[in-house]
Amino acid sequence: MSKDMLLWDETLFSNGEILEFDYLPDYFVHRDSQMQSLRFSLKPALRGMRPVNCLVKGPPGTGKTTAVMKVFNEMKEYTDNVVFVKVNCQMDSTRFAVVSRIYEQLVHITPPSSGVAFRRLFEKVIKYLLDANKTLVVALDDINYLFPEGHADEVMYSLLRAHEQYPGARISIIAIISDVGIPYRFDPRVGSVFLPEEIAFPRYESDEIGDIIDNRIRHAFFQDVVSSEARDKVVSYVDMTGDLRIGIDLLKRSGLNAERRARRTVSVEDVEKAYEASRLLHLCRNIKSLSDHEKTLLRLIAKDSSLQTGELYKAFHEITGLGYTRFYEIIEKMHVSRLINADFSGKGMRGRTRYVEPVPDSKDILKCLE
Ligand SMILES: Nc1ncnc2c1ncn2[C@@H]1O[C@H](COP(=O)(O)OP(=O)(O)OP(=O)(O)O)[C@@H](O)[C@H]1O
Ligand SMILES: [Mg+2]
Structure with a gap:
């Protein structure tokens, strides 16, 4: 065998685990100002004050989750009076799931997945915080997954208004948005209590x-x-x-x-x-961050891009029962996020007929929808 050949029990990796997704790197650079903003926002918690809410946003893979986790770990060294919880909103995508995750991380017991009302579970969380005199900092990671079904507003509203119903409760939120071009907006009711410090993570x-x-x-x-x-x-x-x-x-x-x-x-x-x-x-x-109805429509478009808009709507309506306004909203949204081309002013028009075409390869879209 040639000397250049690797033997079956040899490896090229001296430390392969540092290439895993969940590895928190020691070497974390080029994010000093963002880390500093996070530290300043959370610092009041060390003195028993409510931390400043944050809105962390930027394109995928720009170090948002990593930066927040590193600052959490730093702060944990300084205080026992603050509980830091990260919720992955892709996995926990309803108000109940989010508060279950928080409860679990506070008391280290997984609550039952049914038979308990949101309110009761939330009250337990608050009672724990008040009894132990602790501040809760929740990082809602990839909160963009909560927008399609309207859960983002519910979750934020419940957490941020908690102190009105339960005086003395101290909860603050770090909302992390992975900006993939899909527009999002908080309800004005949430906006008026959120008032976050915005921290941008630009591309490297x-x-x-x-x-x-x-x-x-x-x-x-x-x-x-x-x-x-x-x-x-x-x-x-x-x-x-x-x-x-x-x-x-x-x-x-x-x-x-x-x-x-x-x-x-x-x-x-x-x-x-x-x-x-x-x-x-x-x-x-x-x-994957689209809602089920949006996925349904995208699947129809990827399967047959020769459908005219009218035919497309008919097929969509038959499956979902939704009306034209909703159909059109979804078309708009997926157009903005560059999943489809629905530019009726020119490209999407052939003669006087309107077509909607997928932007990425149809085969790739269907593979992701599997
Ligand atoms: N400045 C950095 N130094 C070292 N590693 C980094 C840095 N920024 C990001 N990484 C690494 O890149 C990967 C992606 O980072 P991270 O998960 O924090 O991105 P993100 O902004 O949260 O992305 P998404 O929006 O997709 O959730 C991770 O493995 C992380 O360790
Ligand atoms: Mg992330």
Whole structure:
């Protein structure tokens, strides 16, 4: 066997777990001002005051969740009087699910999933906080998943108005929005009590991406495993999508590809092959945040883009029973988020007939909808 070949029990990874999604990196840079804003907003909690609510927003993979978790961990070192809870709104997407998650993290008991009313569970949460004289900071991560069905307003409203009904309760919210271009808006009733400190997470610059990727390569792989061409390729893919998560996923997959070929180095081809697999990641995240009705309509469009708008509406109405206004709203929303092209002023028009066309590949859309 050639010396260049990797033996079956050998690996290219010196520390592969740092390429996992849930790994909280020690090396977290280029987010100093955002971390500082988070610290200042939460600082009042150390003195028993209610922290300032925050609205953290930016495109996917720009370090929002990581920054909030790191600041939570820092603050936990300083105080026992504040409880920090992160709720993943993609998994817990109703008011009841959110408050169950909070309850679970406070008392370390999972509440029953049925037979308990929201109000009763919420009262238990408040009672715990008041008895223990603790402040609660809730990070509602990926809150954009709560908008389609209108749960975002409900959740925010319940948490933010708690002190009116239960004097002395101190709850503050960090709402984290993964901005995938889908417009969102809080109800004015929520707006009037939320008044957040807005913290923007812009896309990273090329050299920042290079810096972060280099650090991961250095710690995850043995020396000289990732060629500089392969490294540049990863950086250019991240630059294209703006999503660091894709870069880290690419490192893992291309390392595994090289291992599968029993190579001692990761090549550009390994990265290209890995990109094919992670290409769908973005689109699927975007599509998964749609409501069921929106998914239904998108499926119809992806299955047959030759349907005229009238025919499309008929098919949609037959499945969902929804009227034209709602249909049109969904078309608008998916047009804005660039899932479909419904520009009736020009492109979407053929002759006098209107068509709606998918923007990404129909096959890819259907794969994400599976
Ligand atoms: N500045 C950074 N330094 C090191 N690693 C980073 C940095 N920013 C992001 N990462 C890494 O990139 C990945 C994505 O980051 P994170 O999950 O925080 O993004 P996000 O903004 O919450 O994305 P989304 O909107 O999709 O939820 C994580 O694995 C994280 O460790
Ligand atoms: Mg996140």
